Amino acid sequence: MTDITAGHSERSRWEAFVYALRFLFAVLRARPLFALGYFIVLLVVVLAIFAPLIAPYEPEVANPVDFLQGPSWRHLFGTDATGMDIFSRIVYAPRIDLTIALAGTMISAVVGSFIGAVVGYYQEGGGFGSFGAGFVMRAADVLQAFPVFVFAIALVAIFGQSLESIIAAIAFVNAPIYLRLMRSQVLAIRNMRYVEASYVSGASDLMIMLRHIIPNSMAPILAQLSVNIGWSILLTAALSFVGAGVVAPTPEWGSMIAMGFQNIITGQWWPSVFPGIALAVTVFGFALVGASVEVLADPARRRALAGSLRERKKPA
Amino acid sequence: MRILRYIGRRFLFIGPQLFGIILVSFLLVKLIPGDPAVMMLGPFATEQQIAMLNVEMGLDGTIVDQFWIYLQNLVQGDLGTSWQTTKPVFDDLAIRFPATLELITLSLLLALLIGIPLGVAAAYFKRSIVKKFSDYYGLLAGSLPDFWLGLILIYLFYTIMQVAPAPLGRIDFAVLPPPPVTNFLIIDSLIAGNWQALWSTLGHLVLPVITLAVINAGPILKMTQATMERMLESDLIRYAEMCGLPKTTVIRKAFRNSLPSVVTIVSVLYGFLIGGAVLVEIVFSWGGAGQYAVQGVLNADINPVLGFVLFSAILSLIIYLLVDLIYFAIDPRIRG
Numbered sequence: 314m315t316d317i318t319a320g321h322s323e324r325s326r327w328e329a330f331v332y333a334l335r336f337l338f339a340v341l342r343a344r345p346l347f348a349l350g351y352f353i354v355l356l357v358v359v360l361a362i363f364a365p366l367i368a369p370y371e372p373e374v375a376n377p378v379d380f381l382q383g384p385s386w387r388h389l390f391g392t393d394a395t396g397m398d399i400f401s402r403i404v405y406a407p408r409i410d411l412t413i414a415l416a417g418t419m420i421s422a423v424v425g426s427f428i429g430a431v432v433g434y435y436q437e438g439g440g441f442g443s444f445g446a447g448f449v450m451r452a453a454d455v456l457q458a459f460p461v462f463v464f465a466i467a468l469v470a471i472f473g474q475s476l477e478s479i480i481a482a483i484a485f486v487n488a489p490i491y492l493r494l495m496r497s498q499v500l501a502i503r504n505m506r507y508v509e510a511s512y513v514s515g516a517s518d519l520m521i522m523l524r525h526i527i528p529n530s531m532a533p534i535l536a537q538l539s540v541n542i543g544w545s546i547l548l549t550a551a552l553s554f555v556g557a558g559v560v561a562p563t564p565e566w567g568s569m570i571a572m573g574f575q576n577i578i579t580g581q582w583w584p585s586v587f588p589g590i591a592l593a594v595t596v597f598g599f600a601l602v603g604a605s606v607e608v609l610a611d612p613a614r615r616r617a618l619a620g621s622l623r624e625r626k627k628p629a
Numbered sequence: 630m631r632i633l634r635y636i637g638r639r640f641l642f643i644g645p646q647l648f649g650i651i652l653v654s655f656l657l658v659k660l661i662p663g664d665p666a667v668m669m670l671g672p673f674a675t676e677q678q679i680a681m682l683n684v685e686m687g688l689d690g691t692i693v694d695q696f697w698i699y700l701q702n703l704v705q706g707d708l709g710t711s712w713q714t715t716k717p718v719f720d721d722l723a724i725r726f727p728a729t730l731e732l733i734t735l736s737l738l739l740a741l742l743i744g745i746p747l748g749v750a751a752a753y754f755k756r757s758i759v760k761k762f763s764d765y766y767g768l769l770a771g772s773l774p775d776f777w778l779g780l781i782l783i784y785l786f787y788t789i790m791q792v793a794p795a796p797l798g799r800i801d802f803a804v805l806p807p808p809p810v811t812n813f814l815i816i817d818s819l820i821a822g823n824w825q826a827l828w829s830t831l832g833h834l835v836l837p838v839i840t841l842a843v844i845n846a847g848p849i850l851k852m853t854q855a856t857m858e859r860m861l862e863s864d865l866i867r868y869a870e871m872c873g874l875p876k877t878t879v880i881r882k883a884f885r886n887s888l889p890s891v892v893t894i895v896s897v898l899y900g901f902l903i904g905g906a907v908l909v910e911i912v913f914s915w916g917g918a919g920q921y922a923v924q925g926v927l928n929a930d931i932n933p934v935l936g937f938v939l940f941s942a943i944l945s946l947i948i949y950l951l952v953d954l955i956y957f958a959i960d961p962r963i964r965g
Contacts, residue, residue, distance in 0.1 A: 451649070458650050459653075460905065461904065461905065462907055463922045463934070463937065467657055470927065471661050473662070547774055551908055554774075554776055557926075577784045580789075582784050593773050594772075596771070597768060600771055600772055604768070
């Protein structure tokens, strides 16, 4: 009998999976912008992984003879002032930009939302917990009162200019966002019946948090994640642009724009324009994915979307 | 009377908050490696010279001593000296903050002019092309790097068309700037009646203002649209429509009720741009406050960074206070 139920649940799980996949494709057909977002993100990831196969030139090898060449078939996006091929460098750039943005966002999301969950859980209990929660929130106020960009540069300056310190700086400036988001979620969920029931049945605080509170408050965090990755890519590029991020020969969009800065005044637009477009398109892609997650992760909005899909089908 | 009590309560928190900000920024900046004495004297300084300079600058004590000295000076309005410009930080900031404020105030005004009409139209005409455009605009504006957009504008309007002035500062080198009174060049040239300076200043403002406005109109547009949509579906507006009020009156009423959230987003953007405009400042060699602070961080010049953080913190507090006052003016529920 156990066999039958196991087989049954497996099949229904498979059906649920197929149903979810079908739903996703229906959504993507109805909302082509979402599809565009997933396409862009996928493309950037593919570029990052297969860069050596796609790029026609070495990204960090300068060819002084071919400096500042305009776009041509030989150099698709032209060459910069030192003679490096801009197309190859753009293809290689997501390796470092994505690494920094993904790592920075993940660290801030995990650390920030964990602290936020703890703060939200103990805030209303009174006693030491409340006091500690208040202290953490005031500390977050002070941190957020700093101008983000100057704060990030200062952090990079403190830790020394390296990949790890850029990641740390980005994680640090992003963490308060997740802290606040998670805290407000937990404050709302904490008083739900099922949490009370679990408390009455003798579950420990940690158990309640891991089993009930965190899984039920993930939706807005997930939506924030994707948008935040795009934003972190922008911040990384901005840091590199002022010279506090990734250093020159390493292919990175922001530092490439900075290198082309002088040329643009004299009329060579390609060293700055192409990396800027790549940067903007990537961030746009992550923003679209974020927008789609926001709809799909929210049960009410997902139902509304499913309803509108069905309506659309009927007349046809 | 409620308003006075409310503001009084706000002021109670300002002291501790400012102290926290100064303390954290002091510790933060102190952690940046790099010895200002070595940087000032160059590579050929003897150890004795370095030690003497450190005593002179009050950098020989423990970090607690140094913080105490900084606080004492601060109370007297002395923010220390920048070793890069060799001028008191207060004087430097008195020039650079107006430069930044002039830039971001005009940018946000233009952003409002773009964002609010679009947002209102997109909320009202739900199946129109305006709504589609607004949706795309909101997403795109958030994805464009502002420093890159600035470069593109420079390329188009300075390099190619040659209608914009060179992206080098706030006023032409050839034009005599007006005598500094407020350090806001527009106001100063109006006071002096110097039309040539005014014209040159406005010309230099055009590109950076457009850059920042195009980007920051995105969030304003999104916020206006979202609140207006909610408003237009509210019972209040339904009732107004059923009473047969003209469309323009209905929209005006709905907009008036969505004003608080627009004010909120503008205040948030203003606070953000004080430091966030730095990249555009660098691209246009603006000589603004953010640029000053970034140079300070990159060169272990402590006092400008601290001064900047302090100034912008105070400014944000003033802005939030103003916003609360505006809430009182536009939201009758708070007035009670």
